[in-house]
Amino acid sequence: MRISSWRIAVLALACLAGQGAQAQLFGDDQARQAILDLRQRFDQSVAAQNRLVDENTQMRRGMLDLQQQIESLRGELARSRGQEEQLTRDLGEVRKLLGTQQALDERLRKLETAETTRTASDTAASQPPPLPNESAAAGEKQDYDAALAVFRAGDFKGAQTGFAGFVKRYPRSNLAPSALFWLGNAQYATRDYKEAITNFRSLLTASPNHQRAPEAMLSIANCQIELKDTRAARATLESLVKTYPQSEAAQAGRERLSRLK
Structure with a gap:
């Protein structure tokens, strides 16, 4: 009975030792796999971040180009408004001159007959001396x-x-x-x-x-x-x-x- 018990105990210890070794081996593999997975996710994250940086850089460049275009359009609009205002002023001046011309023409038409029949009585009360000849x-x-x-x-x-x-x-x-x-x-x-x-x-x-x-x-x-x-x-x-x-x-x-x- 003693011998059998001892053998049983030795066998039990051997089994436990084998299981421990297998458990340790299994744990190391999982750790390696976890590290590999972590490295893969890290690399993917870095790659994604780099893409975001590139996209952000391109977006900034696009925004700068758009801003430059907007400023250029604003300048053209300002110049266009200035030209329009100048044209409006010029048109007003032309209309004013035309109005003056029309008023003068009308006045001239009214006075034209009198001008052709002008005599010495059109002058002041004191007449100038008669012309010499x-x-x-x-x-x-x-x-x-x-x-x-x-x-x-x-x-x-x-x-x-x-x-x-x-x-x-x-x-x-x-x-x-x-x-x-x-x-x-x-x-x-x-x-x-x-x-x-x-x-x-x-x-x-x-x-x-x-x-x-x-x-x-x-x-x-x-x-x-x-x-x-x-x-x-x-x-x-x-x-x-x-x-x-x-x-x-x-x-x-x-x-x-x-x-x-």
Whole structure:
């Protein structure tokens, strides 16, 4: 019985030792596999992260390119808006010039008949001395008509030269007030408002009873309005209404007064 028990014990120990060795071997294999799996997942994670970095880099480059395109479009839009605003201003100036031209043409049509029949009675109460001879009168009329023809053609710079030369050559002519009137209108058309005012005032000073005097005073007010001098324009219009109450220019002056702020 003792021998058998001892053998049984030895066999049992041998079995236990074998099982322990197998268990240790099995545990090492699992650990290796776990390490391999972990390394594989780590490599996959690193690869995925690298792809994300590359994609992020490409995305940033794309965003930079897009931002540059946006800035370029903004610049083009700003330039386009600037050109559009300039075109709008130019169009406004053209319309304004056309309006001035039409107003001058209308005024010229109204006065054209009177201009062709102008006599010495169109001047101030104190008449200038008579012309020395018929040829001088003919020469004055010819120069005056030539300047007026230039004005009618729309060459306002040329008309200024013609009428200014006429006033200088024939300061005592009965046509000098009319020449001053059209000289002022030609300067108004070219926006030389200050010089236009000077010549309209010269007409009023030399010939306050001239039939163009009311219109000259109205033209002075128009020049002052263009120069943004509303106070002076109002004073001129009030003087026009008071001095020449029955004239067409005074009626127009009343309308302008009602619109001035």
